[in-house]
Each structure stands twice: as C-alpha cells, then as structure tokens.
Amino acid sequence: MKNQRVPRSSQPSMHINQTDESLFIHNRMKVIAFSYIVIALSVGALSSCSSSEQADTNRKKTGNSKQATKPSYRIATVSQQRVGQTIQLPGEFRPYQEVSIYPKADGFVDKVLVDRGSAVRKGQVLMVLDAPEVEERLVAARSNTLKAEALLVASREHYRRLKASSKIPGSVSALDLETAYARMKADSASVLGEQANYRALARLKSYLTVRAPFDGFITERNVHPGALVGSGAKMDRPMLVLQQQNRLRLVADIPEAYSVGMREGETIAFTVSAIPGKEFKGKISRRSGSMNQQFRSETVEIDVDNTSRRLRPGMFAEIMLSAEGTPGALAVPNTAVITSTERQYVIKVQDGRAQYVEVKQGQKSGDMTEVFGNLRPDDKIIVNAREDIREGVAVL
Template sequence: MILRCYRPNRPTPCRWPTTPPINFIKNKLRPKRMKITPYSYVLALLGLGGFFQQCTSSESADKPHKKTTAEPTASAPAYQVGTVSRQRVSPSVQLPGQFRAYQEVSIYPRANGFVERVLVDRGSAVRRGQVLMILDAPETEERLVAARSNTLKAEVMLTASREHYRRLRASNKIPGSVSALDLETAQARLRSDSASVLGERANYRALTKLRDYLTVRAPFDGIITERNVHPGALVGSGAKMEGPMLVLQQQNRLRLVADIPETYSVGLREGSTVRFSVAAMPSREFTGKINRRSGSMNQQFRSETVEIDVANPTRTLRPGMFAELTLPTAGTPGALAVPTTAVVTSTERQYVIRVTDGRAQYVPVRRGQKAGPLTEVFGNLRADDRIIVNARDDIKEGIAVR
C-alpha cells in the first residue's frame, strides 16, 4: 500500500512506507544493540583485575613500612603469703526479731448464755480479777436451785439413816434383841445415803462454778486489744463463734522473739546482752538480755528460737513490731583464722593453698564464722602455717611459690 502526500511548493507526490509513520520513526531512532560474546566477558574481567592490582600496589607504596615487633610476655604472677593464726572470730550478727505480748489470752465463754453487759472495750486497761462481761443464763439458775434442794434432801436422808443405825447398834448390846440382818441392812443404807450426799454436793458445786462463769473476769493485768461481741449476742460452746469474745494482752512487759541460725547458736550464751533497734524509732537503741532458749533446732529453718524480756512500762513498744537485733558471738573454740581471700571455693571443694618447701599445696577446709577480713576454717592446718593470701583457683598444685 502506497500513501501519497503533497509537500508545499512541490507538486511531486511523496511516498510513505506501508508501516505507520510513528513506528517508522521509532525504528529509525532506536540504537543498535551490541552483540556480546563470552570472549568479551573474559577481557572485561582481566581488565578489572589489573586495575585493582595497580591501585593496591600504589597504596602500599604510599604508606610507610611499619616494623612488627613481638609482644612482651606476661610477667609471672605475684603471690602474697601470710600465716594461719589461732584466734576466735567474733562477728556481730544482725538478725530480725518480733515483739510479742508477755502474756496473751483469748477469752471464750465457758457457759451457754446471752451477753447481758460488756464493761470494757478495745484499748481498755484492766486489772486482775476485774469484771469484763456478764452473761445471762436463766436455766442455769434453775438447775442450781434444784441441785441445792436435792443436796438438802440427801443430807436429811443421811441423818435419818445414821440415827437408825446408831439405835440398832445400841439395841444389839442386848443379846437377841436385833437380828444381824437388820443391822447389816441399816449399815448399807447409811453408806448409800452418804454416797448420795457426796454426789448431790458435787453436782451443786459444779453448777455453782458454772454460774460463776457467767461473770467473765480478767486473769491478769493488761490491755483489751480485741472485742467481738455486744449485748444480746448468744455465746457458748454450742454457739457458732468466729472468734473470741475478748483478747487480753500484757504489754507492760514484752517478749522479743528471734531465730538464731545454727552457725551462731553454738556460741550464744544465756544472759548475754543484746542490742536492738526499732524501725519506728531509729534514733533510739534498746538493750536486753537473753532469758530463754528453746534448746532445739527448727527442722525447717535450722535455727534456734530465743526470747528476750523487754520492760515496757510506758507502752512505747507494741506487740507485733519488728526489731533488728545485734548479737555478739563468742566464736568457735579451737578454730583457726585465715584471711577471707585465702579460701578458694570451687564446684568440687573448698581449700586453702599452703606453702610447703616453696611449693603450693592444697589443704581442704570447712568455713566457720566470718568477721571483717577473717574467716574461721577447720582442716589439716596448724597455727603459723604459711598460706597464699590472694589465692585463686588457677593456681596449680605443686608450682613454685616465691
């Protein structure tokens, strides 16, 4: 197909190719692609290698030549040698303690009844024997009256039996006037009536004590710290109670209770003076003496419980407070002391390094108490033995020690 066109000022027609004009122009303007062969890749790689080699050689020529010198060898480690001393290590141990009331009792009802009056409240100071509460139990009073009546009746029967037996014995002096069976029967009746009187009297005393339980009294001087009942409440052994009616504590004297670890309890002496402080009063320091020891180790914590009596007339200290005790210990008799840094602890054993004839020798030991820079040790050591003070686990046994 031939397309004709007319150009201005030219009468002759022009001819276009059969393809559209736009595609024709793009094909004319598109650059020709180069044909790349494997030889071209090889030549390019060789050229790049030579270029980089030339750059490297020029850089090495510009830098000054540095002379390599061998690093100096590490100097031999220096060992500090000391001696084993025979002295007691007496550390001051700080342990927590807790204050408890010297005496504390939870007051429960011993008789069934209703609360009629409560004469104290929380925080009330009471004296021994003071009435705290009054209970009401009408049936107890009725039972007491019946027991009193039965007791009087039994006593009257006993009096009659005793008089009858006395007369029979008097008549028995005349031979044949009283049969032996009547005399024995009268004697048995006397014994029976006597036993009845004892039983009725016992029952009457029991009911009398039960009536006395309706009046609750303080067993010792102290402070009421808890009150759980009010007038009209039903109390007694058969009633369901969530807690005691009252809680009474003696606070003018306290017990400071502390648990001493097994390591320090051996050197602890009863009567030793103990210093302690309370977090609520950091500016004050208190003192006390060890008054009681349990004498046995707690199986769970491996410690011994001790008690310190603390006078508290002004009630400055309160039961339940925590204290920090400072205990002096006497040390372990017969123990040797070494610097703490001389004891090496590994995964297999504990030991110190003794210097024998200029050589290092391992000596297994067991640790004791520790105070400052010294530690108690137990093992095959003697006083004045020379040991390495700055011992480490990388020191081999048998090396020369200067």
C-alpha cells in the same frame, strides 16, 4: 584558472606539522605516566617505613607488658585466733502472756464492761452473761442437798437407837440392825452426790461472770450485749483477747552455726525499725534446745521489759548477735580462700612451691575468716590467691 592546482610543495609541510603535534602529545602522556609511577613508589616506601616503625613499637609494648604481668605473690601466715562476727537477724515481738477468752457456759451476753484497748487487772470483771436456767438448776440442787442431809440425819438417828436397844438380848434382831446401818450409809452417799452436783452448778454459775486471768490489755472484742454465746453457739472467734504487754517475748531463729556459742542470760542488743535511733536490750531467757528441721535453726526467746509500752506485740526487730568464734580455729585473710564449683582451698607455700590445701570456711569478721583443714599455725599461704596459680609452681 579553473584547473589551477595547489602546489605540491605545500602538502609535505602540513604532514610534518601534524606529526610533530602527535609526538608532542605522546611524549606528554609518557611524562604524566612516569610521574604517577614515581608518586606510587614514594607512597609505598613511606607506608613500608611506617609499618616497620609500628611493628617495632608494638614489639616494645608487648615486651614491656610481658615484663609488667610477671606474677607477684603476697605471703601471709596462718594464725590461731577466734574470729568474732556481728550478724543481724530478724525477730518478732510477742506478748508475754496471751489468752483468747471463750464462754465456759451457754448464755446471753448481759454486760460488756471493757472494750478494745482497756487496761485490766487480774480478777477484774470483764463481762456478765445471763442464763436463767442455771439459776433454777442451782436452786433445785440446793433443795435436793438439804433433803438428802435431812434423810441422813434421820437414818443415822434410827441406827443409833437400834444399836442401843440391841444391848438388851432379844429386843432387836440382827437383821433390823444391819438394815438400819445400810440405810444410813446409802443416805450418806446420797448427800455426797447432791453436794457435788450443787457445787458443780455453783461453779457453772460463776462462769457467767467473766474475769481477767492476769493483768493486761484487751486487744480484741467480738461480742455485744444480747449475743448468744457458748459451746453450742459454735463461736469462730473469741469473745475477748487479753495480752500482757508490760513484758514481751522477742522470738528469733538463730542459725545452728551461731546457736552453739549462745548462753542463757546473755544480754542481746536489738533495734526496731519503727523507732529509729534507739537501741534496746534484753536477756536470753529460753531456748528450744532443738533445731528446726526446715531452717536448721534454734528458736530463742528474749524477755524485754516494756513498762513504757513503746513496743507492741507483732513488731519486727533486728537482733545484733555477736559471735565469739570457734575455739581453736585457724584464721586467714578472706582473699586467701578460693571457692570453686568443686571445693574450697587455700594455696600453701611448701618448700617454695604452691600446694593446694582443702578447707572449710567458718565465721567471718572483717577481712579474716575461719578455716578448718590440714593447716597449722605459722604455715605460709598466698594472700592474693587465684585459680590460675597451678599446684607445684615456684612461688619464692
């Protein structure tokens, strides 16, 4: 029993079972690999089909876009007309008259009869200065004048009597007569000098009473009673500032391109930002007649009635200037002008082809602009001009 062996016939049977199992696994793996290959080929075929369809679609789109971007030109005719333009320019109101009142004589301020905002009339007393030494000098000048006049009366009478006596031969010498005449002339000159001195001191005294030179309003007051005023006081500011405000000057700088067509007496409309919704009018009264070298503009003054005093000196205004355009100028649509870094030009249609024509722009109004160049009325130009339109290309 101990040496009992397994029968040999049972071992081949086990080997056959193991071999069948290996073959089964091997065949299974081949089937799986084949399935993967089939799936990969199917996906590749589908991808190639979709790619070809996408390429066909792209070709169709490209062909359609090329047909859509075929250039089209809009043609217009050059016209001869004035291109009017309305522009807005800034302006500033200034008083029609303005004066800074300084003292004409040295003295102390005695009375100040007006203040800031006071309305005054021409000749009205504004201030009174006190200078006692002026009064004393005036009295002395009056006394000297009376003394000189008395001496003149005496010398004139003395000469008259000597001249009457000289008719009797030998009674009066010729030398005495000439001396008396010279004395009379000297006294006459002395009287004239003393009278002139008296008048000067009287005028100086009148300067102590400060009067308004014209109707207006006091806009500044810088002194009070007791202050020392005069040229010797080295005043940095005036005693009073007087402005005429019932009439104003609207000052504006007009560019040279528009100043040529302006006329004196022309009515100008303007608005003031501080008074919205209100339009004012004035007339061009004065022009400088020369161009500002820095801004290339001409200074123009417009007189504005301001009886109601709604406007104030120093306010800013917006002037609405209507330019009539340049006589004889040619006009084209704004889009017809091409501006590059080197030049300005329009594209003219000559014998069905594009031709560049250099121009200079003038005034603009709406969608039209003035041009100056080698153009004539009724010439054909491209309205929708672009820089990529080459010269000589067929247009029509």
